[in-house]
Each structure stands twice: as structure tokens, then as C-alpha cells.
Amino acid sequence: MERPRRDDRRGDKMTDLHVYDTTLRDGAQQEGLNLSVTDKLAIARHLDDLGVGFIEGGWPGANPKDTEFFARAARELDLRNATLAAFGATRRAGGAASTDPLVRALVASQASVVTLVAKSHTGHVERALRTTLAENLEMIRDTVSFLVGEGRRVFLDAEHFFDGYAVDRAYALEALRAGVESGAEVLALCDTNGGMLPSQVADVVHDVVSTLGLADNAESRVGIHCHNDTGCAVANSMAAVDAGARHVQGTVNGYGERTGNADLVTVVANLQLKKGLEVIDGHRLAEATRISHAISEVTNVPPYSRQPYTGASAFAHKAGLHASAIKVDPDLYQHLDPKGVGNDMRMLVSDMAGRASIELKARELGFDLDASDADDSALMQRVLSSVKEKELRGYTFDAADASFELLLRHELDGSLPEFFTVESWRVITDARGEADALSEATVKIVAGDRRHVRTGEGNGPVNALDQALRSALAKAYPEIEHLELVDYKVRILDAAHGTDAVTRVLIETTDGTTTWTTIGVAANILEASWQALIESVTYGLIRAGVPPLT
Ligand SMILES: CC(=O)SCCNC(=O)CCNC(=O)[C@H](O)C(C)(C)COP(=O)(O)OP(=O)(O)OC[C@H]1O[C@@H](n2cnc3c(N)ncnc32)[C@H](O)[C@@H]1OP(=O)(O)O
Ligand SMILES: CC(=O)C(=O)O
Numbered sequence: 001m002e003r004p005r006r007d008d009r010r011g012d013k014m015t016d017l018h019v020y021d022t023t024l025r026d027g028a029q030q031e032g033l034n035l036s037v038t039d040k041l042a043i044a045r046h047l048d049d050l051g052v053g054f055i056e057g058g059w060p061g062a063n064p065k066d067t068e069f070f071a072r073a074a075r076e077l078d079l080r081n082a083t084l085a086a087f088g089a090t091r092r093a094g095g096a097a098s099t100d101p102l103v104r105a106l107v108a109s110q111a112s113v114v115t116l117v118a119k120s121h122t123g124h125v126e127r128a129l130r131t132t133l134a135e136n137l138e139m140i141r142d143t144v145s146f147l148v149g150e151g152r153r154v155f156l157d158a159e160h161f162f163d164g165y166a167v168d169r170a171y172a173l174e175a176l177r178a179g180v181e182s183g184a185e186v187l188a189l190c191d192t193n194g195g196m197l198p199s200q201v202a203d204v205v206h207d208v209v210s211t212l213g214l215a216d217n218a219e220s221r222v223g224i225h226c227h228n229d230t231g232c233a234v235a236n237s238m239a240a241v242d243a244g245a246r247h248v249q250g251t252v253n254g255y256g257e258r259t260g261n262a263d264l265v266t267v268v269a270n271l272q273l274k275k276g277l278e279v280i281d282g283h284r285l286a287e288a289t290r291i292s293h294a295i296s297e298v299t300n301v302p303p304y305s306r307q308p309y310t311g312a313s314a315f316a317h318k319a320g321l322h323a324s325a326i327k328v329d330p331d332l333y334q335h336l337d338p339k340g341v342g343n344d345m346r347m348l349v350s351d352m353a354g355r356a357s358i359e360l361k362a363r364e365l366g367f368d369l370d371a372s373d374a375d376d377s378a379l380m381q382r383v384l385s386s387v388k389e390k391e392l393r394g395y396t397f398d399a400a401d402a403s404f405e406l407l408l409r410h411e412l413d414g415s416l417p418e419f420f421t422v423e424s425w426r427v428i429t430d431a432r433g434e435a436d437a438l439s440e441a442t443v444k445i446v447a448g449d450r451r452h453v454r455t456g457e458g459n460g461p462v463n464a465l466d467q468a469l470r471s472a473l474a475k476a477y478p479e480i481e482h483l484e485l486v487d488y489k490v491r492i493l494d495a496a497h498g499t500d501a502v503t504r505v506l507i508e509t510t511d512g513t514t515t516w517t518t519i520g521v522a523a524n525i526l527e528a529s530w531q532a533l534i535e536s537v538t539y540g541l542i543r544a545g546v547p548p549l550t
Helices: 037-050 064-076 101-108 122-129 133-149 161-167 169-182 198-211 233-242 264-274 288-299 320-328 355-364 374-392 401-413 461-473 478-482 495-500 525-543
Strands: 018-021 054-058 083-089 113-119 153-159 186-191 221-226 247-250 421-430 438-447 450-458 484-493 502-510 515-522
Touching (some): 018 264, 037 054, 037 064, 064 083, 113 122, 122 161, 133 153, 133 169, 153 161, 153 169, 186 233, 186 247, 198 233, 233 264, 264 288, 320 355, 401 525, 421 461, 461 525, 478 525, 502 525
Parallel strands (some): 018 054, 018 247, 054 083, 083 113, 153 186, 186 221
Antiparallel strands (some): 438 450, 484 502
């Protein structure tokens, strides 16, 4: 086995600040997030593309999956930017690091960096470890020096550091000293319970840096690891860096135990784009939105639309007043150019829109309208009135871009391209004995010069309608085969009316490259679904460039 080189400095970036990712370890401690070895390898590749300095891969020896991850990583991962770190704990009380099976597993992982969680809070030493304060310091010294002797760079995660500092500052600092004196390169101060506020973090980090003499050029550095229980994980990380921390930990999308960890992308973007510290290559930061979403695909946790910088709504504008100023200069309502993090500005059209919103949205969709032209201006007013009137009835166009585009096209051309006419549709649902209920739909349409009558079966009425409609259109429009319904959402509006309430249906469709959403609103759930289905198909055929009947 090739011995890892302790002088491998790949994780050290141009600005002297480590960007240390723990998505695969602390991120994986999030409720409901479960990664296979293959998922972890895929995420590691994304993190390397993002340009982080270190990727904490997991805890080898603690479970077979993480052990296998490191074995496969050694064979399969060709990291260009990042260094892989193995996470583990100091040795057991009363034992020896050299014979501790979990410490040996860290060595066997072949990772050149080992991050050790160590106790620095007297109460945790006495009550959780159930050992003496002196033995805990010995556990740190023994484990760090053993791993350094094995050629590893050792980073120390001082667990519950801030709480421990409040209870017994001298002991918390003593735990760090034990690490430094044994060769630990990083002393990451952990806000394990996530209860700190930025001013507290700043004061403690400042004290640690000055008391232990760990300012800029010292061999060891102070790091920060924050949880988000006060909603301050990012702010606390920033405060720590301001106070002298030179190693910052976090996870992509803020995954982690309880309320999560500091979102590393937000921290990096703040450091880079707000404070001018080049902590990762600039062109890599411009991939951040794509990478954050790609990682969401792997974790199967839907992306949070309001995630700072990378969320779908991070640069989406709904209010008419905002749009009218953005028309003059996007900077008037944006804190930076979304391109810096690979995101895009979007205009949302709703009942809060004004004519400027319609003009900008139309431009985003490829229609050049000019507010100074009287005809265009009148058209924008008609579209706006139609949007507002429909939103009053339950439509919501900011969630249904494709339906808005159809409405706009209708106003522009006086009608929509007609691909088919609907004669009738109906659905029956049949339940027999213990078997699951099945639905059957019949659709009668005219497409081209022929009438098509088709039935479709499905596990629900909308599925059956979709099947029947596709079957009826397949001959005239073979392109329909590429369209797939990927999501269906129903909301009952004004529930106070019970079954008389209005139903809003949103349907998301894909053609394999793009997805779009259409909307239907009606008293009857099937009628609302049918409207959304018809718009989804119409939009799909327009996108595919299919010539209409009219
Ligand atoms: C703050 C953090 O998030 S740190 C990361 C936490 N992550 C995890 O716990 C996930 C992986 N953990 C595991 O798979 C298991 O807990 C293992 C394999 C590590 C240990 O499992 P077990 O041997 O069954 O022990 P168990 O989980 O019940 O208890 C943890 C033991 O580690 C000890 N321990 C806790 N922290 C440390 C430390 N920093 N150094 C040494 N020992 C420690 C505890 O005192 C306890 O000892 P005990 O068994 O003598 O009571
Ligand atoms: C080490 C770690 O994850 C913590 O203290 O939160």
C-alpha cells in the first residue's frame, strides 16, 4: 500500500484558507439522507469540480459502507483539486492508539488527512466519555502523535468547543494545546450544538488565536465548524474567519444533523464575492448552482428554492416595482450578478406584476416587446389584466411559466396554434373486491383530417386521461412520445367551501431536455387536470416546432 505523503498540500488554496467539505460525513448525518458508496463517489467528484480543498469522506471502520468508500476512492477517485480526509475519534479511554481498531481503520483508509473528533468540554469528558480530564488529554496526544507518525496530516475537531470554553476556558484551551503539541495542523472549533451567535464566536476565536499564538504564519491553524440551530451557521463561520480562523468547514446545501451545518457554498461565495478572498478558483464558483443541484439529485433531497446564491428563487423577482427598476439596471434589486455563482435572474408573473414584469418576462421567453410602442404597450396591459383576472380565480402563473407563455402567445397572435380539437373526454374508476381501483379514460379528438377515439388505463384518473390523450395524438404527432409527465400537484383553494372549493392543478412535463409547468383551475379536479394536460401537450408541440393545423 502506498504511504500517503504528509507534505501533500493540495487542499491549501491561494488565499491561505482551507475550504473543508463534510457533506459526506456530517451532511450524511441529516435525517432522511442516506447515501450509497456510489452516491458518495459521485458527490466527491462534484465537490472536486467545485474546487473545495478537502473532502471528508466518512468514518472508515465505523460502518462497512464508509470503509468501502475509502477503499473504492483509493482505486476510482482521481481528485484534481481536493484532498480526501478520513474522519474518526480519539482512541478509547484506557487503551493505546496503536492498537485501537477504529484508529487503525483510519490508517488503513489510506487517506492522507485524518480529522479526529476530540472532547474539549469538561462536562462531556466526565459524563459522556466517563473518564478523567487528564486521560482525555492523553487520548488526544496519543492519537494525534500516532497518526502523525503514520505519515498523516491530522486535523482536530474540538467537539462542543464553544460550550466547553464557557464552562472551563483553561481546559478547553488545554485540549487544543495537546493537539498542537502532538502535531495537529488544524484545530477546528466546533459549535456542535449550534447554539452560538456571531459575536460569541468572534470573541472566542479571537482569544484562541491570540492565546495559542496561531495567527497567520503559525504552523497550526484555527478552524471553524458550525451547526445551524440558531440560524447563524453561515454568519458564525464568517465571524470566525474575520477573527482569524483559516480553515472553514461546511456542507453543500447546508445538509447535516438537526438543522444542518453551515452551507459551504454560501460561505465560499460570501468570502469570495463579498470579501474578495479567492478561496476557490473563480470559474469553479460559477459552477456552484449546477453542482449544488446535481448533489441534490444524488441525495434525493429536493433543492431548497430559497437557498442563498444557488436557489431557484435566489434571483427571481415577483413584485412589479422591482421589475420596473430592474428594467433600468438589474443591480437595483440584486445584491450581485447571479452569473458569479452560475445562477440566473428570473421574472415571475403574478397578480403582483406590472407592465415592466410582462415586458421582462416576455423578453426572457424570447418575445421582444417594447414599452414605448403603443401596440406593444396595449398588449402588455391586456396580458397583465388577463393574468390578474385569472389569478383572482385561482391561477398562479409564477409556478406555471408554460401556461403564461401560452397566454402571451394568445394575446400576441389573437389565438394559439391549434394542433387538435377536443370533441369529448370521460373517465370511469372501477374498484373490484380487494384489488386496487383502476381508471379508464376515453378521449375523442380530431387531429389532422381524422377523428381519433382512444381509451387509456391508469392507476388513477389523470394517468388514464394522459394515456388516452397520448394514444389519440400519437399518429398525427409522433413527437408526443418524447413528452413525459413528471409531476402532478393538486391544491384545493378556499377549503372553507369543502367539496365546492376550486381545484388548482399543476402539471410538470419534460421532453428530456427541458421541463415546463402548466396549470388548470376548475371546480372539478378532473377538468382542472385536463386543462393542464392540454396546455402541457400544446406547449410541448410548440417547443418541438410541430406545424399546427391552423
Ligand atoms: C459531533 C459529531 O457529529 S461526531 C460524529 C458522530 N458520528 C457518528 O457517531 C456516526 C458513526 N458512529 C458509529 O458508527 C458508532 O457510534 C461507533 C462505531 C463510532 C461507536 O459505536 P459503539 O462502539 O457501539 O459505541 P456507542 O456509539 O454506543 O458510543 C460511543 C462511544 O465512543 C465514546 N466516544 C465518544 N466520543 C469520543 C471521542 N472523541 N474519543 C473517544 N471516544 C469517544 C463514547 O464515550 C462511547 O464509549 P462507550 O462505548 O465506552 O460508552
Ligand atoms: C465534529 C462535529 O461534527 C461537531 O462537533 O459538530
